[in-house]
Amino acid sequence: MLALALALASSAFSLRLPSQPPAAAAHVALRRALAPPRTAVAAAAATSTPFEFDELGDSWSASGGSSVGVLLLSVGSPETPDDVEEYLYNVFCDPEIVTLPPLLSWLKKPLAWFVAKSRAAEARAAMAEVGGESPQVATVRRQAEALQRTLVARGVDASLFIAMRYWRPYAEEAVAQMKAQNVTRLVILPLYPHFSISTSGSALRVLERMLYNTPGFPTKSTVVPSWFNRKGYVDASARAVQKALASLPEAERQTAQVVYSAQGLPRKYVEFLGDPYLGQAVLTTQVESGVALLSEELRARGVSNPHTLSYQGQVGPSAVPWTEPSTADVITQLGADGTRALVLVPISFVFEHMGTLNEMDRELAAVAEQAGITSFARVETLGTDPDFIDALASVVQEALP
Template sequence: MQQLVRILSPVSISQNRTPPNPDTNFLLPTCSHACELTCRSSSSSSTTGSTFQKLQLDTLAPNRNLVGKTFCSAGAWVHPLSSTESHSHVEEEKVGVLLLNLGGPETLHDVQPFLYNLFADPDIIRLPRLFRFLQRPLAQLISTLRAPKSKEGYASIGGGSPLRKITDEQADALRLALEAKKVAANVYVAMRYWHPFTEEAVQQMKRDKIQKLVVLPLYPQYSISTTGSSIRVLQDLFREDKILSGLPVAIIQSWYQRGGYVKSMADLIEKELQSFGSPEEVMIFFSAHGVPVTYVRDAGDPYKDQMEDCIYLIMQELKARGINNDHKLAYQSRVGPVQWLKPYTDEVLVDLGKQGVKSLLAVPVSFVSEHIETLEEIDMEYKELALESGIENWGRVPALGCTSTFITDLADAVIEALPSAAAMTTSTTVGESNSSNQDPVGYAIKMLLGSFLAFIILLAFPALKNQSI
């Protein structure tokens, strides 16, 4: 979550973006239903839904009773068949691929508005329905108070996030990989909390008259707070547009289990191990981005199960190559007073030092691009903590970036998803997002009251102010 908090860029009053309707849950998995996925949109007045068909891309590791019960192998989900018929030949259509990512402030001036956008997202700070009017006032206060500390972090890595540049490079590489496989496609980048926003990418797709779309989140594992949030925004935009509502779309929900990804990660780990004097003695330390426990326990977020399965698959690949090093999974970037997934990266590093571990290779397993959480949090903060705790030899696996095997596998995933694209639902949901238009006086009163209550909350929980993001 620290990534989520680190990456947010504050928005000035003119830049502040109204968060999507918090009552709309798009593609939120329900863990109690085996092999069935349901898309639900609900509000206080209406509930609409449609069951998604599953496009199987790969099979999960054997004897692992994890994500399969929810995702049937966590591949791509696509909308059910509609009156919109797909063309029989991909080559005859204008194909688009939409890469979803978090986004990040490109300059220090962007940090506060970026943070505002992050905290204004109801999938990041999940308030009870009764208190949802506090969302934006609370986001404004938290982003304002956190901005100075966050700016220090971005200043230490060059004054801004490299995420957009890297994602643009990945988009170009993916386009070329698709061309090499005889699929001509326009590849677009949609950031959740900073430019280019999802809305910008969608408008460009309309101008280009895209006829079929594959949505590809650049998050290997699914979480409500990352892939789920980005797709919810996309669904809202498609609902409100007559042209887009009929566009055939396939959505790849998660792809951590794909052979290309697993092998690419194993390749990077194997290479970095050789930089140590005694590679066989190195602890492989997977550090994943954390999420609040309530997401998993109460909202059915499959992230924890998918992450554990991801580590299993990578280690199985390494063992097949004769690499039998010990490994450990921990979660980084926790924020605020609530409980996050454990064990925490910082606490585990201290414990490993006490246990006598001398060589450690950090693996940022949930990130495919370098950004604040790899360049500053892992490379600086965690490295310093590890050395202080008694670990003598430190290494870090780079993010996948534009690694050829990784990009080629993403191209294969896109091609596999294309035949199953179908139109999104066009049903609309009335929620809180338009409350200001319906009752401007009541909305203003809520904002004033919300600002006051948000200030009281911050006084009660000073950790929200002081924690680095």
Template sequence: METASLSGVLSYTKLPGSSLCNSDDRFWSSVPRGRRIACFSRQSSNGFNGFHKPLSKALVISNSCSKTRNHAVLKGPFFRDDPIQKKILNSEANWSVGVCTLGENVVESHHVHVTDEKIGVLLLNLGGPETLQDVQPFLYNLFADPDIIRLPRLFKFLQRPLAKLISVLRAPKSKEGYAAIGGGSPLRKITDEQANAIRMALEAKNVNANVYVGMRYWYPFTEEAIEQIKRDRITKLVVLPLYPQFSISTTGSSVRVLQDIFREDAYLSRLPVSVILSWYQRQGYISSMADLINEELEKFAKPEEVMIFFSAHGVPLSYVEDAGDPYKDQMEECIYLIMQELKARGIANDHTLAYQSRVGPVQWLKPYTDEVLVELGQKGVKSLLAVPISFVSEHIETLEEIDMEYKHLALESGIENWGRVPALGCTSSFITDLADAVVEALPSAKALSASREDTEELEYDPMRYLVKLFFGSILAFFLLLTPSVVHAFRNHIF
């Protein structure tokens, strides 16, 4: 691979065997096929993604021990042109990002070292309102996140007023959804159970660790978890987002918050940290998903005739096309890997992918779940198994959106037999694999030792950034200037 000094362009390098990568630059590990290791280095690369599209400037995940030559690609503009995300993954701060899969002999060799440390594991998740009274403030926290509503820098002052407006307008409908599933989200309870299960799985591997839960938009907030980590005097930390695939709006947003907190704290800035940015390619996860799909297929009278319907949480199309979010590529490869695992077990059902949960008039990733369900019914599909591929815990998008709205739409469209794969939750094989990921990530932990000069806002062209994201702000101004919306806003706020 030819080395070149290209600002903002990072690529994975292929490593022999299963040895750790100890690059001077920040790195994360990823496992697109089988067991392999990859690291960050500042290079240029030419490669192909898992669907054979040539790319010039991209993050290419290369094979180190695989039978296929497919690659997953994290597109260059995600790092090159977006100031917020460049701070996360391309800043001069020494964030070390965790290794995903190693051979068993390598994992065992590190146990002697990790037992001398005071290990912490931070699970990151979205969070959810636990009561109907929590819904509106939860929505406000969500829409106040600049990684959720991406306004041009010159209009950042609109972020909070717009978040207040949208949360007030959306709260009544959202409350209906949460009321339908019992009056609140079960996400915190399930995540706490997963944390306890991971802690016990680590203990079984002779790794004693404190496992913390940090939610992005509701209690316990990430900031609360970090304060507890400080009080416990953790000496090495692994950050594990409970999102299999990376997106700016999920893992990216949470990591940005962590960087902001760590940069301002003397203790935290010296704490060795390893971040696992994505883990959709891990064999344990893939096998666990295949197990659940297989179990649900067996409940149909004719399992071989069932269409496997993967429904992923959507993101705005601009995230992928303008900001270079790798979510779509990772999702497609994730499904490819699951279907390959099923085929190896003799399961060759047809399958398809669609994206759910879109909001507002802007274009989101297509195809849309609701539209595809209607199309499948029109094409004569009679048996459908829904797979909530983005989610490892049950919450509003699975319990209400899929189980109620989409099921009703499917049956109404002519689909006669409906099934749904449950979220992984505390499935033992899944929890064991996450524990393995933590152990494998520990050796790559590095301290965040950045000076203020290193962590200043990156240089950028204001006019170029304004033009690029201008259309994302049109909705904001439209909402603010619409008389009916202003009237509704005044009634609720004043």
């Protein structure tokens, strides 16, 4: 559903470009109050190393001493069809996605409502096809609970908070909770393996503004921009691929094609980062590196199936180019080349949502069937897999300010 909004934003509105390229030293740039504001988010894409926000905003004194908080970030998702319009409205009101010329800025909110209402029926229909609800928010809550239990078992008495960019709980709610609990040390952890402006980026920008402008924010905060290369995550992902392969007919398990499907972006939106190649170069580098690590782990486990990388989520006018190749095109070509067994891997996601339940399980499965592929399996997202949660716990511990 976010992909739909991005496509509309790319085709229907102008996108404001930063006035200068991202700083080379990302971890330094991100701890400063930078201008233009998007520079920091762009720079975050250049590193997977946690970086600190130092001396930010007005500090407060916690009466009970230092309190540790972990803030999980996600774009969020409408939980029911009744939530769709408000969710889309929030997307189109995001200045990181859509902007208008200054003289027309007064049109932003009414235009956002108009677009949200005009596309709501399509989004509701998509939700109805997968049972009328999205499990994303509920899954993130379970992930937060599992991560907190793991941290406590390791001796880290941390409070877990959730901030969704376009749906509840919003960042403002998380901030209020953190202030109420006197959080003074904070780790910000996006729930996406790879950094992308369309997922982690906008939420990080909102938090940056709060860190610099909201009295009472923690004085020590660390951001983990990506974690695709963590061994526990790679191991858990490899087991999930093995499980999907095992579900195929035995004669096809060793020859089945593995397709790693990453979330795509409109190219015009990627260029929004300032350098027309930076955004895609970073996203592609991280995704390709993640696929290489996962393939290496699978080979170590005796799995050497052929594999390829593609991008999903392409919607909107055909005149708007997206990252390539598209997953649908790759599947179609594989079928034409004689592939009859295929495993689809949602490489960008760790929770089920519309991109997995509708696009993968319904639309791309139908593409595979039409292409003559007779055995199709989709790898389950990791959710609360113990090894995955354990890997996130290690990330948090290492990033504690």
